[in-house]
Amino acid sequence: MCEICEVWTAEDLYPCRVCTRVFHDGCLREMGYLRNDSVQELTETAHTSMGWSCYYCDNINLLLTEEEMYSLMETFKQCKIIPESCLGSDDFLSYKHFVSRQLFDEQMTEEMEELELGQFSALDPEKRGQIEWADFLYHESIRVLEKFRSQNSLVRLLTAKERERARASFTALDQDKDGLITGGESKKAQHTWFRKHTKESQSCNVRLVGLCSPVLNFSISHVGPISESSPASSGSGKSRDQDENRQVDWLEFLKENAIYILAARPNSGAVHLRPPL
Ligand SMILES: [Zn+2]
Ligand SMILES: [Zn+2]
Structure with a gap:
C-alpha cells in the first residue's frame, strides 16, 4: 500500500x-x-x-537526537558555516580544524588533513570542487553518530532489510560455514554497502550490477589473489597483519559495518563516510 x-x-x-x-x-x-x-x-x-x-x-540527519542536532548546528554557527550553501575544500578543511581543536582539543596532523581531503573528494563524486550542503550535513551527522554512539546502539538503528543484506554478505564470506570470517574480510565489506547511481552506471547496467552487488564483489575477490595494499608505515606491519587475520563473528561483523551501512542510506552519489583504505 x-x-x-x-x-x-x-x-x-x-x-x-x-x-x-x-x-x-x-x-x-x-x-x-x-x-x-x-x-x-x-x-x-x-x-x-x-x-x-x-x-x-x-535523510540520515534525522537519526540524530534533538540534542545532537542542536550542538551540530551550534558548531556550524561558530564556524560560520552557512546552511544551504555549498562548501569548497578550504571551507571543509577549516571546519575540520575547528572541530578538532574545539571538541577534541588536538591539532590536526598532516596525515589527518590528507584523510579529510580524501573524504572531501568522496563527497564530491563529480569533481566539481565543491560539495552540496545536504551531503556535508549528512557527512557530519554520520560523524556525530560515529563519535558519540556505541557500536551496539548503531546496530540497533539498522532495519530488518539492512540486517538481512548484511547477513547475506557475511554468509557469502564465511565459506567454510564455521560462523567466522577474518578481520580483513570484515574491513573490506565496509566498502561494499555504497551502491551509488553514477552517470557511468546509468549507461552500463551490466557494470552496475557487478559494482553494486556485495555478494558478487566478494566472490570476485575470493577468486583472484587478494591484493593487499602495501602497509603505509613499515612499523605497523605486524599489528596490521594481526588485525587482518583476527577472527570476526556475525555480531562483531555487524558492529564493524553498522556505521557504513547507515552512511550508505542516502541516494546521493556522494560517499558520506569513507571507510579506511
Ligand atoms: Zn500513492
Ligand atoms: Zn525508507
Whole structure:
C-alpha cells in the first residue's frame, strides 16, 4: 500500500531499500519529495539490486537526537558555516580544524588533513570542487553518530532489510560455514554497502550490477589473489597483519559495518563516510 495515498496497486509501486514503505512515483512527485531528475533515478534503481531510499531513510540527519542536532548546528554557527550553501575544500578543511581543536582539543596532523581531503573528494563524486550542503550535513551527522554512539546502539538503528543484506554478505564470506570470517574480510565489506547511481552506471547496467552487488564483489575477490595494499608505515606491519587475520563473528561483523551501512542510506552519489583504505 502506498505510504502517501494509502491505495494499493500491483504495478508501479516503488519499494524503499531500507524500510518497508512503498510509494507511487506520482504521489512522491505531487508531495514535492521528488525533483524531475530524481524521478528518473527512482524508476531506474528502485527495482534493481542497487535500490532507492525513501525520503525518511535518505535523510540520515534525522537519526540524530534533538540534542545532537542542536550542538551540530551550534558548531556550524561558530564556524560560520552557512546552511544551504555549498562548501569548497578550504571551507571543509577549516571546519575540520575547528572541530578538532574545539571538541577534541588536538591539532590536526598532516596525515589527518590528507584523510579529510580524501573524504572531501568522496563527497564530491563529480569533481566539481565543491560539495552540496545536504551531503556535508549528512557527512557530519554520520560523524556525530560515529563519535558519540556505541557500536551496539548503531546496530540497533539498522532495519530488518539492512540486517538481512548484511547477513547475506557475511554468509557469502564465511565459506567454510564455521560462523567466522577474518578481520580483513570484515574491513573490506565496509566498502561494499555504497551502491551509488553514477552517470557511468546509468549507461552500463551490466557494470552496475557487478559494482553494486556485495555478494558478487566478494566472490570476485575470493577468486583472484587478494591484493593487499602495501602497509603505509613499515612499523605497523605486524599489528596490521594481526588485525587482518583476527577472527570476526556475525555480531562483531555487524558492529564493524553498522556505521557504513547507515552512511550508505542516502541516494546521493556522494560517499558520506569513507571507510579506511
Ligand atoms: Zn500513492
Ligand atoms: Zn525508507
